[in-house]
Amino acid sequence: FVDMLNAMRFGRLDKVSIQAFQSLSRPLTYEDGIGPTQLYPTRSEVDSANRTKLASLPGDGIRYPATDTPGRDSNDNLVSLEQMGRLLERLVAQQVIHLKVGAQIMLIKNMVQGQLVNGSVGQVVRFSTSEEAMRTATPIATEEGLKGGLSTKSELPANYDNSQWPVVRFTCGRELLCVPTEFTVDNADGGIEARRRQVSHLTFV
Structure with missing residues (x-):
């Protein structure tokens, strides 16, 4: 098999090797519903792949537009909306995220050291309000850290209370309600x- 891989590397595959590789082609089933991560060279190709995968899932899902806010540059000048748009293009957090039950996602912020970190993969299993999550003891990923079923409603920002947010089950078995968190672009002075405020994960296929 190593010889076959080396032959492929140098573009010197013979018919026997080609047939051997083709014989490995088969449908794959993932018991946890989580498929392998696919890598693409450009953001547009990633977006296209995500749209195709999302369209294959039933239902309308929910769209989450981000809230973008300009700050100040290193000279303390207010950043224009045009400049803000260019700056925020650097972020992994997207301007609009469209999710459905069954969508595969990846965390882009650390939540629980060693368990739920940047790069952790999961799947949307339902949508829920923060109040419903607390009743079912589903941890909520807020900017202050995880809040669970023992939290009181007053501990959560009011703008989370009646909104439907994605509940994600990760490969480690834990479920998490993902609510908006803040992503920033800093100037040369650290300001x-x-x-951008957006739910703390990224869809991918």
Whole structure:
């Protein structure tokens, strides 16, 4: 098999090797519903793949537009909306995220050291309000850290209370309600040049 891989590397595959590789082609089933991560060279190709995968899932899902806010540059000048847009293009957090039950996602912020970190993969299993999550003891990923079923409603920001947010089950078995968190672009002096509030994960296929 190593010889076959080396032959492929140098573009010197013979018919026997080609047939051997083709014989490995088969449908794959993932018991946890989590498929392998696919890598693409450009953001547009990633977005296209995500749209195709999302369209294959039933239902309408929910769209989450981000809230973008300009800050100030290193000269303390207010950043224009055009500048803000260019700055926020650097972020992994997207301007609009469209999710459905069954969508595969990846965390882009650390939540629980060693368990739920940047890069952790999961699947949307339902949508829920923060109040419903607390009743079912589903941890909520807020900017202050995880809040669970023992939290009181007053501990959560009011703008989370009646909104439906994705509940994600990760490969480690834990479920998490993902609510908006803040992502920033800093200027040369460490001040915030632009900020975006968006749910703390990224869809991918």
